[in-house]
Amino acid sequence: MVYCIGHKYICFSGVNSLSGKTFFIVDSEALPEVFKKVIETKDLIENGTAKNTSDAITISGISRSAFYKYKDSVFKATESDSDSIELQAVLVDRAGVFSSLSNALFKSGANIITMNQTAPENGLAAVSIVIGIDSLKAPVHELIKNLELIDGVVSIKNV
Numbered sequence: 001m002v003y004c005i006g007h008k009y010i011c012f013s014g015v016n017s018l019s020g021k022t023f024f025i026v027d028s029e030a031l032p033e034v035f036k037k038v039i040e041t042k043d044l045i046e047n048g049t050a051k052n053t054s055d056a057i058t059i060s061g062i063s064r065s066a067f068y069k070y071k072d073s074v075f076k077a078t079e080s081d082s083d084s085i086e087l088q089a090v091l092v093d094r095a096g097v098f099s100s101l102s103n104a105l106f107k108s109g110a111n112i113i114t115m116n117q118t119a120p121e122n123g124l125a126a127v128s129i130v131i132g133i134d135s136l137k138a139p140v141h142e143l144i145k146n147l148e149l150i151d152g153v154v155s156i157k158n159v
Helices: 033-046 053-060 064-070 097-108 140-148
Strands: 010-015 022-026 084-092 111-117 124-132 153-158
Touching: 033 053, 033 064, 053 064, 084 097, 084 140, 097 111, 097 124, 097 140, 140 153
Parallel strands: none
Antiparallel strands: 010 022, 084 124, 084 153, 111 124
């Protein structure tokens, strides 16, 4: 969850426990113009104003190389960015494993939005779970560590 603490420029700095990367939320007034242009270009593509990336780059006035250099590193922060996560798990095909996972998510304060399970193959089933994390009782990395301990959970990760 992102909380702005009211500084003029930098509101939050934190390490994503899953990727190990450090992220900052910065007031756009403090950013170099190239980062603003990257966001503008991505917005033009997303909202359909530009037909394609090339058009969006032309409209925003950023160089193609600058856009491609930063497009995967610069994002607009929105409240909904941190409201939910998707977990992918591999479970042993045994009675109660799926139920134990669901119960552990409930007890952690997670709101299960969607759960999808594939048909078991070779005694294992893949599960995709989208959970709301607004009310988690612990950080996401701790939740995943606890879910890994459930008997029958072969693997689980945030994607």
